[in-house]
Amino acid sequence: MIIDLPSTTTSQVNKKLVELRESGGAVALGRVLTLVIVTGDGTEVEKAIQAANDASREHPCRVIVVASGARQAAPRLDAQIRVGGDAGASEVIVLRLYGPLADEGAGSVVPLLLPDAPVVAWWPSDAPESPAKDPIGALSHRRITDAAADGDPIVSLQKRVESYADGDTDLAWTRLTSWRAVLAAALDLPPHEAVTAATVTGAADSPSTDLLAAWLASYLGIPVRRVEHPRGPGIVSAVLERPSGNVEIVRPDGKVGTLTQPGQPDRRVSLHRREVRDCLTEELRRLDPDEIYEATLQGLDEIVRGEPAAEVAGSAEAGS
Structure with missing residues (x-):
């Protein structure tokens, strides 16, 4: 099930999640963590969601996708909720942020985090120079990057050396x-x-x-x-x-x-x-x-x- 919420707020997204849970139990509460995916608003969004859905079969979680849209646009938040067969063993919330909101991903994520559950941030590509100092990274217990997906993988890896903090990891390491x-x-x-x-x-x-x-x-x-x-x-x-x-x-x-x-x-x-x-x-x-x-x-x-x-x-x- 996919529910679109154009020009919305995080409060309305939360309200819709509660309605889904109360009306049909479509959103289960047995989540072990919140996975925040930070990406652009391109084709990689669906690839990242599919990977998260597959991983959620072992780790049921709430997936929040922060997709930054055009910064020249008027400030707007478009949201999408995916549950059931479109979300694996998780619930997926896609937030598309436009205009000045494109730089406010952390503020949009906080109201949607699961209470008393760990937070993991994942940048499928183009990770910040210091993930631990990024606003979303600062909220997270674990921060996952992928040097191989960046424009210059070796330079990206060197940045991981210079900015390492407890909780950082990289999929280039996991592939080993x-x-x-x-x-x-x-x-x-x-x-x-x-x-x-x-x-x-x-x-x-x-x-x-x-x-x-x-x-x-x-x-x-x-x-x-x-x-x-x-x-x-x-x-x-x-x-x-x-x-x-x-x-x-x-x-x-x-x-x-x-x-x-x-x-x-x-x-x-x-x-x-x-x-x-x-x-x-x-x-x-x-x-x-x-x-x-x-x-x-x-x-x-x-x-x-x-x-x-x-x-x-x-x-x-x-x-x-």
């Missing part, structure tokens, strides 16, 4: 979960030797490649080279150097990687780029600070930039 799990599991197998150095290869504009290199530098306390790959976005390979032989993961096609290590047969491992909905679902599982992500950001300065790598067979077709 599978890579980190495979590498950690490989080191648990014999021979149990210390890793002396590592090399991570990926596209020049891949923040996930930078974060994987920084994580290895921080986690293992070793020098790590970050090498640019000439084709395709995302991570192409990771090599851990040990005295008896290297541990290598090579993913030339952006989907399936090959794990090679001494004394073990080569193994194919699934390393397909994770969908936004899967990354968002993972991030909503925790509301406490991510100390490993913080340490990884601090380790970015320890990465040694290497020469561009020669092409491997195929190309990395997907992000992390």
Whole structure:
């Protein structure tokens, strides 16, 4: 069910939500958090809502979308309420702000927050330089950005380093979960030797490649080279150097990687780029600070930039 409320107020939106709940129980109260999505008023609105709806099946929540419209227009708030099949396991409130109201997203959000429930802010793209100091970020227990979706991913990632505050995270980091799990599991197998150095290869504009290199530098306390790959976005390979032989993961096609290590047969491992909905679902599982992500950001300065790598067979077709 989709209900449009043109030229409205947040008070009228709240009143309509109460009417829906009282008339048919269309809006359930079992919400565990409020997810605030801050975006422009373009096509990415529907993509973000769909990802939030998918994530809400594990985390029932109230989704508030703050979509900024034309700032040259007269001040106006257009709202839309989605419940039932159009909202997954959540209730979705879309606020389109025009004119001077376009800069007042936080004031429009506050009256609609669920009482006594955590608040998570998500910028699908174009996040503020300091999310924690943003008016909506300041309301939130957790702040989710995505450096890979910004115009200059590497510059965006550097901003995350400079502005980090407890509760910050980035989907470029979340996309590394599978890579980190495979590498950690490989080191648990014999021979149990210390890793002396590592090399991570990926596209020049891949923040996930930078974060994987920084994580290895921080986690293992070793020098790590970050090498640019000439084709395709995302991570192409990771090599851990040990005295008896290297541990290598090579993913030339952006989907399936090959794990090679001494004394073990080569193994194919699934390393397909994770969908936004899967990354968002993972991030909503925790509301406490991510100390490993913080340490990884601090380790970015320890990465040694290497020469561009020669092409491997195929190309990395997907992000992390």
